[in-house]
Amino acid sequence: MEQKEEISQEVEAQEAEPWEAWEGKLVKYSLLIGLAxxxxxxxxxxxxxxx
Amino acid sequence: MAQEKRWYTGMVSSEDWWAFWIxxxxxxxGILAGATGxxxxxxxxxxxxxxxxxxxxxxDRTGLMSGIxxxxxxxxxxxxxxxxxxxxxxxxxxxxxxxxTIIFFLSVICYVLSRNAYIQATSIERAKYGIDxxxxxxxxxxxxxxxxxxxxxxxxxxxxxEFLLHGARPEWFIKIxxxxxxxxxxxxxxxxxxxxxxxxxxxxxxxxxxxMLFWPLVYTFARRTFNFSREWAATMASGISICGVxxxxxxxxxxxxxxxxxxxxxxVIVVFAVIELVVLPPVLTYxxxxxxxxxxxxxxxxxxxxxxxxxxxxxITDQLMRTRALEELGVQWEEGWITASSVMTKIWxxxxxxxxxxxxxxxxxxxxxxxxxxxxxxxxxxxRFPKFVLGYFIAWILVGVLGLTVIGGEAMDWGIHPFESxxxxxxxxxxxxxxxLVTDFRKLAEEGMGRLAMVYGLSLLIIIIPIGWALAxxxxxxxxxxxxxx
Numbered sequence: 001m002e003q004k005e006e007i008s009q010e011v012e013a014q015e016a017e018p019w020e021a022w023e024g025k026l027v028k029y030s031l032l033i034g035l036a037x038x039x040x041x042x043x044x045x046x047x048x049x050x051x
Numbered sequence: 052m053a054q055e056k057r058w059y060t061g062m063v064s065s066e067d068w069w070a071f072w073i074x075x076x077x078x079x080x081g082i083l084a085g086a087t088g089x090x091x092x093x094x095x096x097x098x099x100x101x102x103x104x105x106x107x108x109x110x111d112r113t114g115l116m117s118g119i120x121x122x123x124x125x126x127x128x129x130x131x132x133x134x135x136x137x138x139x140x141x142x143x144x145x146x147x148x149x150x151x152t153i154i155f156f157l158s159v160i161c162y163v164l165s166r167n168a169y170i171q172a173t174s175i176e177r178a179k180y181g182i183d184x185x186x187x188x189x190x191x192x193x194x195x196x197x198x199x200x201x202x203x204x205x206x207x208x209x210x211x212x213e214f215l216l217h218g219a220r221p222e223w224f225i226k227i228x229x230x231x232x233x234x235x236x237x238x239x240x241x242x243x244x245x246x247x248x249x250x251x252x253x254x255x256x257x258x259x260x261x262x263m264l265f266w267p268l269v270y271t272f273a274r275r276t277f278n279f280s281r282e283w284a285a286t287m288a289s290g291i292s293i294c295g296v297x298x299x300x301x302x303x304x305x306x307x308x309x310x311x312x313x314x315x316x317x318x319v320i321v322v323f324a325v326i327e328l329v330v331l332p333p334v335l336t337y338x339x340x341x342x343x344x345x346x347x348x349x350x351x352x353x354x355x356x357x358x359x360x361x362x363x364x365x366x367i368t369d370q371l372m373r374t375r376a377l378e379e380l381g382v383q384w385e386e387g388w389i390t391a392s393s394v395m396t397k398i399w400x401x402x403x404x405x406x407x408x409x410x411x412x413x414x415x416x417x418x419x420x421x422x423x424x425x426x427x428x429x430x431x432x433x434x435r436f437p438k439f440v441l442g443y444f445i446a447w448i449l450v451g452v453l454g455l456t457v458i459g460g461e462a463m464d465w466g467i468h469p470f471e472s473x474x475x476x477x478x479x480x481x482x483x484x485x486x487x488l489v490t491d492f493r494k495l496a497e498e499g500m501g502r503l504a505m506v507y508g509l510s511l512l513i514i515i516i517p518i519g520w521a522l523a524x525x526x527x528x529x530x531x532x533x534x535x536x537x
Contacts (some may be wrong), residue, residue, distance in 0.1 A: 016278045016281075019275065022276070023270075025280075026267065031264065034261075034262070041216070041259065041260060042256070045253050045256050046525075049062075050253075
């Protein structure tokens with residue numbers, strides 16, 4: 001029971017910090033890199049390996 | 052803390068390194084056997100399909116010794132090897148030994164019983180075994196081992212369950228098996244160099260795209276929709292995007308999260324990985340994914356979040372799909388390519404942990420802890436690098452290069468086969484039993500875990516699986532496993 005309460009407190013009572021600009025940048029640039037990788041590498045793989 | 056580390060830190064004390072040492076030791080024994088012609092490896096126990104149980108055990112090299120002798124020799128040798136590792140990792144040796152022994156023989160019983168020809172023989176093999184029906188469940192031994200492990204791990208008396216945890220090391224066993232898998236890739240290079248390299252290339256490309264899409268989406272989802280704090284969101288995003296437990300722990304270390312954070316995230320990851328392990332292989336086999344077996348394998352690497360469950364689900368899918376192909380299409384795909392496809396993507400993801408841990412460590416220093424003067428060591432990449440992956444690549448290169456040059460393909464296959472195939476399957480079964488034993492479904496019932504499980508489950512369903520499946524198809528579509536020759 002005590003352990004349950006401890007876990008509950010850990011997860012539920014965590015005060016979430018406000019979203020900051022650097023987090024937005026991290027997310028934005030990661031997504032951009034991911035999409036660029038998808039377009040470029042996907043294109044290359046499809047042209048040179050899978051076709 | 053980190054400053055005291057050297058490049059060789061953990062070489063004799065970490066599970067990763069002991070997977071490397073044990074796996075590579077047996078690989079070298081196999082190579083030596085192939086090079087000299089001395090039978091150093093034929094003792095490994097195999098579990099052929101049977102109709103008479105007296106034929107259920109046999110050494111890989113038929114005629115070398117009896118099945119029972121091979122089983123005992125294999126038990127003794129693998130016990131010594133893992134006990135040396137356990138001792139170096141400072142485990143409680145007595146408890147490890149007895150627990151390992153129980154798990155080993157439990158796995159052997161599951162393996163033997165589920166290799167019955169009525170359970171596993173394909174329709175084409177029925178005449179060979181003199182039977183007129185069979186269930187054709189390839190890979191039944193993995194499923195049986197998992198369920199037996201789950202039953203004991205969740206229903207056995209607490210004391211016994213906890214005792215078995217001393218020897219239930221699914222991540223360790225699967226890492227050893229993955230080093231063995233490197234040999235298989237090496238042999239495949241000997242047989243089909245181009246295809247193996249293509250698989251390697253498309254695997255890394257899919258991984259880069261997947262990771263850079265998964266992480267930010269899950270992080271944003273956890274932070275903005277579920278209002279998690281940064282340490283929870285970052286740890287969870289890494290755990291669900293990269294390779295589960297080790298990524299959660301690496302991220303927790305990099306951002307200096309409280310120890311409870313990666314531990315709790317890890318427990319959710321393990322439970323969901325088992326659910327994926329049970330659900331995804333049949334889903335992939337009996338849907339249009341069957342037309343794209345290599346892409347199906349890769350999709351597992353991108354969506355199943357522990358090394359053990361990923362390789363295990365790859366092995367089940369490999370068996371199920373090959374059985375279906377043989378039954379319905381009359382074609383025999385080579386064993387191991389679908390598993391290799393699932394492991395290949397996962398291995399690239401594993402390698403990414405070090406880089407991402409470094410990026411997060413720097414961001415947290417500069418923006419969260421506001422310590423711009425403190426430097427993050429570049430060696431962090433090496434420390435976080437999964438060392439068993441080195442073993443996988445070394446095995447791959449050694450077997451491939453030596454098999455193509457000085458030793459020759461046939462001799463190499465003779466020497467290495469007991470490890471790249473038979474011992475690998477045995478360690479897979481040990482992994483399945485152990486996964487079952489360590490999976491505690493009670494965790495999900497604990498208060499507070501519900502919110503974590505909710506984010507994890509929803510992220511899997513709406514982010515990881517759809518994107519992972521799309522990327523697996525984009526980067527692997529049209530690739531087919533080579534057919535068995537002859």
